[in-house]
Amino acid sequence: MIRSTEKSSALTGTTIASTSPTKIATLTAFPAKIAPRDTGRTNSPASAFSSRSRCHVRPTASTDANATETQITPGATPSVASCPAKNARDAMTATSTAKNPLVVTISPVDSSMARSFPAMSAACFRNRFTCELAARGYTRVGRARGRAHAEADNRYEKCYSAGAMAQGKPRVRFAPSPTGYLHIGGVRTALFNWLWARKTGGTFVLRIEDTDQERSTPENEAIILRELRWLGLGWDEGPEIGGDHGPYRQMERLPVYQEFVEKLIAAGAAYRCYCTKEELDAQREALKARDPKAQFRYPGTCRDRTGPAPDRPFVIRFRAPSSGSVTYRDLVFGDVVTPNNTQQDAVLMRKDGVPLYNLGAVVDDLTMGITLVARGRDHMINTPPQILLYQALGAPVPQFAHLPMMLAPSGEKLSKRFGAVSVGEYRERGISPVGLMNYLVRFGWSFGDEEIFAMQDLIQKFSWENCSKADGKFDGKKLAAIAFEHLKSPALTPDDAYLDGTLPFLEKRGLSGIDREAVRALLPLIRERAQTYVDAADALDYFFRDLPVYDEKAVKKFLVADKAPHLQAVRDLFASIDDFSAKNLEARFGELLTEKKLEIKDVAQPVRVAISGRTATPGLFDVVALVGKPRVLARLDHALGLIAASSGAG
């Protein structure tokens, strides 16, 4: 029984009916309607639910006040329940065990589609169906592939947000290891976490994962903290500022890991392993020699060891389950199912009591109350074993969000080999920090067609839902262009920020003690010409010297003997002018040109070179006005001197 909001125009089959949801059938009969479509093809309803299918639904405790329209009668037994895919069966089970009536809508849809609803393909219907389940208060475990689900995802996201707010603010973290400079990929991870914390009023925790004692250094840590501050990514809890969940360096938390390891051992989820690294390496080598393709797994020598413990150092291993699977709902990637039989008894803690990554991360995220773990996709493979640890600990599992990877233009992992990968290098190149973050945030995240954002914008607009899943390649030109957009616009980079960014580079050029306000006055001329703060300092250079640094080629080309009379005339003209405003200068200059029957292009370049030392500057009269009469005259005299000297010598 179909009700649809038909429009007669829709009968043509080309016009789309209203975009408002079109209500459809009473779904008591739902299973019978979708199942029987046996086309005789291989794509039967059952096979439509393959093991690759992504839709999972689970009843939640929610009650849905809106569920008054059309309903699937709870308890209805779907006739496709016998389909081979467990996932699909889960979905169907949700139907049959639903406590609340379900409402199914199709939107938007044209009337012919609504009419043919009973015959819709199982796959197609399943999508609609699960979307609506999710939207109606059912937790869909994971995002389905494809876009038909986006609406539900969207609504789901809102549900989630609301839920998280009710339970308490999100706590997110950035957990770099101080084994090198702060990598721009790491910055992106930090940024996404930071944005989420700021958007939701949550907490951004900074944790230093310094358990790799071989490579971690305090210097590297200091650099990371400094760069994060430079970017404006301040943390709410972490090194140097403390917090209620500290300490925030893993090497200062060793007793915590010890405590959790003991819990795990007591619960039988972990055990002491007395095998030495050498023994295992030898076994690994032996296996590789026998069968290069085979993958070595810990043989379980100490797994069920009985009797007295050997008097030897031991590591702690996880007793990994060999059956079942781990499923988690990634905020970006949707459902991820990983069978446990691929897990092995990984080492959790070294013999010296220092935890390995998975243990450290889980214990810290747990004890620091982290509610959402957002990190690079390269960590995705670590998530199932970490969830297993949470479960072994009887602890709540946080949410996860993985970000697609940023690759070098070659498609390889972004590394030093590619070029600049550390934040410091971009700072030294004079890239605007907000511009850098704007580039980074647009990498794997989008907001319609918008490209340029102020940080406030981003905080408001950011969401996991708009993250993409595909890896991408770093593009330095695009970064430069976006950073430039930020420097160009006073709205995006206020004068004071611009000055803060530029002054250090002026100092590097030996121009220290410069009057901030004097630079401020020049900013309008500079902004649209400087892609970076380095460019800005360069463009500002000759305003702050007695004499500019003369470019050799420019001098050779424009400060030549036959231009000397022009320069002299200009010099005399300028000397006679008291109102040194750009406007007045231009007017008087024009008169001179008319009088001498000259064209501006014959004179402008020599004058420009004489005054700035270079061929490319802002408008000539702006430059003259801002360099100021005394220095302009001095420079013209100097240029005249240069010409005289060279023609005398030549």
Add this chain to the structure above:
RNA sequence: GGUCCCAUCGUCUAGCGGUUAGGACGCCGGCCUCUCACGUCGGUAACGCGGGUUCAAUUCCCGCUGGGAUCGCCA
């Protein structure tokens, strides 16, 4: 090889079953112009392949191919 993940211009992306497949960077050309820029106008260029579902597939489903991640007492 096992496991996991992904797939729209060269690059970053929009797209949520009907679009002349949009924007941005890059590149090319025009305009503006005292130089350099900015700005502006225009051009270039993409749905990996094969099936299925549908009146209609870039979009939903499956397979293939391709790419990536990972398989450490690194993180």
